[in-house]
Amino acid sequence: MDKSPQRLAAVDSAQAGRGVGRGVTYVYEAPVRLWHWVNAAAILVLGVTGYLIGTGTPAMPGEASGNLLFGYIRFAHFSAGYVLSVGFLLRIYWALMGNSHAMQIFCVPLWRRCFWREVYHEIRWYAFVAVEPERHVGHNRLAQLAIFFMFTQTMTFMVVTGFALYGQGAGDDSWQYALFGWAFAIWPNSQDVHTWHHLGLWVIVTFAVVHIYVVIREDIMSRRSISSIISGERELRD
Amino acid sequence: MGEATDTFYGVIRRQGITRRSFHKFCSLTAASFGLGPLAASTIANALETKPRVPVIWLHGLECTCCSESFIRSAHPLIKDALLSMISLDYDDTIMAAAGYQAEAILEETRARYKGKYVLAVEGNPPLNEAGMFCIDGGKPFVEKLRSMAEESMAIIAWGTCASWGCVQAAKPNPTGATPIDQVITNKPIIKVPGCPPIAEVMTGLVTFITTFGKLPELDRQGRPKMFYSERIHDKCYRRSHFDAGQFVEEWDDECARKGYCLYKMGCKGPTTYNACSAVRWNGGVSFPIQSGHGCLSCSEDGFWDKGSFYDRLTTIRQFGIEKNADQIGMAAAGAVGLTVAAHAAVTAVKRLTDKAHRAAHKSKPN
Numbered sequence: 001m002d003k004s005p006q007r008l009a010a011v012d013s014a015q016a017g018r019g020v021g022r023g024v025t026y027v028y029e030a031p032v033r034l035w036h037w038v039n040a041a042a043i044l045v046l047g048v049t050g051y052l053i054g055t056g057t058p059a060m061p062g063e064a065s066g067n068l069l070f071g072y073i074r075f076a077h078f079s080a081g082y083v084l085s086v087g088f089l090l091r092i093y094w095a096l097m098g099n100s101h102a103m104q105i106f107c108v109p110l111w112r113r114c115f116w117r118e119v120y121h122e123i124r125w126y127a128f129v130a131v132e133p134e135r136h137v138g139h140n141r142l143a144q145l146a147i148f149f150m151f152t153q154t155m156t157f158m159v160v161t162g163f164a165l166y167g168q169g170a171g172d173d174s175w176q177y178a179l180f181g182w183a184f185a186i187w188p189n190s191q192d193v194h195t196w197h198h199l200g201l202w203v204i205v206t207f208a209v210v211h212i213y214v215v216i217r218e219d220i221m222s223r224r225s226i227s228s229i230i231s232g233e234r235e236l237r238d
Numbered sequence: 239m240g241e242a243t244d245t246f247y248g249v250i251r252r253q254g255i256t257r258r259s260f261h262k263f264c265s266l267t268a269a270s271f272g273l274g275p276l277a278a279s280t281i282a283n284a285l286e287t288k289p290r291v292p293v294i295w296l297h298g299l300e301c302t303c304c305s306e307s308f309i310r311s312a313h314p315l316i317k318d319a320l321l322s323m324i325s326l327d328y329d330d331t332i333m334a335a336a337g338y339q340a341e342a343i344l345e346e347t348r349a350r351y352k353g354k355y356v357l358a359v360e361g362n363p364p365l366n367e368a369g370m371f372c373i374d375g376g377k378p379f380v381e382k383l384r385s386m387a388e389e390s391m392a393i394i395a396w397g398t399c400a401s402w403g404c405v406q407a408a409k410p411n412p413t414g415a416t417p418i419d420q421v422i423t424n425k426p427i428i429k430v431p432g433c434p435p436i437a438e439v440m441t442g443l444v445t446f447i448t449t450f451g452k453l454p455e456l457d458r459q460g461r462p463k464m465f466y467s468e469r470i471h472d473k474c475y476r477r478s479h480f481d482a483g484q485f486v487e488e489w490d491d492e493c494a495r496k497g498y499c500l501y502k503m504g505c506k507g508p509t510t511y512n513a514c515s516a517v518r519w520n521g522g523v524s525f526p527i528q529s530g531h532g533c534l535s536c537s538e539d540g541f542w543d544k545g546s547f548y549d550r551l552t553t554i555r556q557f558g559i560e561k562n563a564d565q566i567g568m569a570a571a572g573a574v575g576l577t578v579a580a581h582a583a584v585t586a587v588k589r590l591t592d593k594a595h596r597a598a599h600k601s602k603p604n
Contacts, residue, residue: 056502069483188539202567
């Protein structure tokens with residue numbers, strides 16, 4: 001899934017030597033890239049196990065004492081949930097400590113006129129109207145908008161509702177319930193929290209479909225996307 | 239109705255119950271609360287010295303299933319609860335007095351036990367049309383509720399009606415039926431949800447209040463923690479089948495016969511806070527899951543409006559169609575997937591034509 005830390009470090013140390021001369025910019029720092037892939041893996045696990053938890057598995061034969069299939073699925077879901085949550089916290093920390101691109105997914109300048117002009121241009125580009133894409137170093141503005149509203153917000157929502165539901169099982173004297181139990185003040189019947197948590201899964205799935213498609217398309221059209229979340233560099237060609 | 243100084247013990251002895259039986263009762267009650275061995279004597283002492291707490295039991299929009307459940311309590315027996323423990327001064331369904339005589343008791347209690355009586359409310363008041371959908375003693379029930387709540391010590395909201403609204407508050411709620419805590423906001427309210435609540439939960443709560451003279455610890459939603467701090471799922475005897483991944487698929491399949499988990503049949507145990515799986519019903523005989531049917535979540539907020547009883551996800555009506563989260567999500571993801579595929583196709587075509595165009599353009603000057 002991910003490159004080894006040593007190699008990431010090696011890539012990082014090499015940054016100083018890379019010039020701006022050939023149109024290469026260092027965009028995604030090592031912590032952002034590491035988070036991206038760990039997060040992607042966690043989402044994959046959470047999505048699959050979450051769907052299974054929601055729908056149930058085919059009956060296992062034999063004694064109940066001899067099986068723990070659902071228990072393992074739930075364990076995988078909860079573990080991946082912890083990994084994702086801790087990663088998300090570190091990512092927020094890095095948004096404050098890292099370069100300006102690290103902040104992109106948390107802060108969208110909706111109040112700037114030029115932001116909306118660039119969004120408009122990007123829409124025209126994807127609608128095959130514009131001939132040239134916006135030449136961006138980090139995320140393009142349309143992507144930033146989608147990431148913020150479909151990913152960042154949903155992720156926060158999933159962490160909160162996820163821990164609230166986990167708190168139900170852990171008991172109302174657990175820290176999970178103390179910290180996230182307020183979700184049940186909004187939806188007193190936790191069935192609704194389950195329902196929203198399910199909808200959140202589908203928002204993430206939808207986002208992932210679009211994200212992966214757009215990234216591959218961009219890589220083919222301008223050869224500058226996928227490589228940048230691996231190496232951190234983005235090359236602006238032609 | 240009785241002297242103010244009347245104690246429980248006095249009443250109990252008058253009914254011919256021996257001191258020995260009295261202590262047995264105290265031990266049993268202490269054990270059912272899960273209290274230590276010394277608590278039995280504390281309870282005995284309280285019952286011997288404390289005056290009985292007057293209880294006024296009002297009925298609003300309801301079906302009387304709470305009363306039906308209450309009178310079937312086995313631990314303590316309802317006769318003990320009703321005739322010895324509390325001074326049930328008013329309950330129009332089961333009291334002997336009627337008409338003006340009955341209504342006079344309300345005024346009497348209100349004046350004589352100011353701030354000392356417990357108001358138990360079964361059902362809820364409808365607020366539309368100035369409360370005309372529920373007339374009780376010639377007046378809208380909401381007025382009676384407000385006036386009796388004013389001087390009460392605390393209010394017990396019996397059942398899902400009084401706690402959440404229940405069936406009469408289900409959409410579209412034509413009468414404007416409203417849970418008690420949204421009508422009375424200045425008194426402590428104990429919610430005892432369930433349709434009906436478990437008999438032993440009801441009498442257990444009454445015993446607690448009369449014994450200790452205070453309200454039990456309540457959870458975030460105002461329910462007594464001792465009965466509503468865990469879900470049906472947490473104490474379910476079929477939980478091992480849930481963890482093992484052994485589920486009933488059809489009502490009459492092999493797995494149903496083996497008593498597997500009813501999760502896939504829409505059992506709401508994992509989202510329902512109640513004591514059914516611990517206390518059970520009818521003197522501990524059974525509870526719905528033990529009888530082979532999933533939990534309906536009757537003690538949770540708005541359980542009539544959450545879609546099918548056999549589906550674990552809430553029905554979403556905002557889209558004009560009745561779908562659950564998975565169906566909507568899958569449709570959305572599918573639509574986006576198709577859009578992406580179409581977009582990819584257009585991109586490919588455009589790229590090919592552009593290339594051909596560019597190649598033609600390049601070859602010209604040569």
